[in-house]
Amino acid sequence: DSGVTQTPKHLITATGQRVTLRCSPRSGDLSVYWYQQSLDQGLQFLIQYYNGEERAKGNILERFSAQQFPDLHSELNLSSLELGDSALYFCASTGSNTGELFFGEGSRLTVL
Amino acid sequence: DAKTTQPPSMDCAEGRAANLPCNHSTISGNEYVYWYRQIHSQGPQYIIHGLKNNETNEMASLIITEDRKSSTLILPHATLRDTAVYYCIVGLTIGAPAGKSTFGDGTTLTVKP
Numbered sequence: 001d002s003g004v005t006q007t008p009k010h011l012i013t014a015t016g017q018r019v020t021l022r023c024s025p026r027s028g029d030l031s032v033y034w035y036q037q038s039l040d041q042g043l044q045f046l047i048q049y050y051n052g053e054e055r056a057k058g059n060i061l062e063r064f065s066a067q068q069f070p071d072l073h074s075e076l077n078l079s080s081l082e083l084g085d086s087a088l089y090f091c092a093s094t095g096s097n098t099g100e101l102f103f104g105e106g107s108r109l110t111v112l
Numbered sequence: 113d114a115k116t117t118q119p120p121s122m123d124c125a126e127g128r129a130a131n132l133p134c135n136h137s138t139i140s141g142n143e144y145v146y147w148y149r150q151i152h153s154q155g156p157q158y159i160i161h162g163l164k165n166n167e168t169n170e171m172a173s174l175i176i177t178e179d180r181k182s183s184t185l186i187l188p189h190a191t192l193r194d195t196a197v198y199y200c201i202v203g204l205t206i207g208a209p210a211g212k213s214t215f216g217d218g219t220t221l222t223v224k225p
Binding site for chain 2: 002004035037042043088090092100101102103104105106108
């Protein structure tokens with residue numbers, strides 16, 4: 001158990017819909033990262049938040065957005081969903097400078 | 113962040129050492145080498161990291177060449193539960209460490225009985 005909690009574990013929705021994925025980082029960790037893993041691709045970095053502020057952006061689509069709340073949990077919002085958005089979405093957190101990321105078990109999104 | 117190159121797949125006999133290579137010829141002087149693994153579709157798991165010196169922990173050993181252009185992850189006594197995709201990535205430790213990197217395709221290690 002990494003200490004990072006992601007909900008929901010599984011989500012099935014239709015094209016055009018909007019969903020919200022939630023991540024609770026390890027206690028005390030200030031940084032939260034979001035990744036997308038599609039069937040035919042590796043882990044793609046989407047976005048990072050540090051203590052409520054956006055710190056870095058990766059290959060995140062404009063249809064996607066994220067935020068980190070004062071209690072440090074984070075949400076990833078995916079809108080106007082397309083079939084290609086079907087993937088595993090991982091959240092990771094870290095609180096140190098050692099580079100060790102702690103990953104949640106992921107949210108599997110299926111868009112039909 | 114520097115790019116890494118890993119073989120797509122490797123096999124290893126149970127109980128033997130698994131040696132997973134990684135090339136990172138464009139690594140800069142202050143970038144660390146990190147190894148993670150992902151078992152099936154679970155969340156990736158941190159294994160080990162290093163800068164210049166060889167490192168060892170309860171999971172594995174990391175050997176970094178003197179010129180730092182390549183490294184090898186060693187699982188000393190592989191078990192069936194070590195079957196996973198192993199990712200080698202490089203990045204800085206301060207601020208946004210390896211987190212900004214795309215993990216790439218990694219090496220699929222299959223441990224066979």
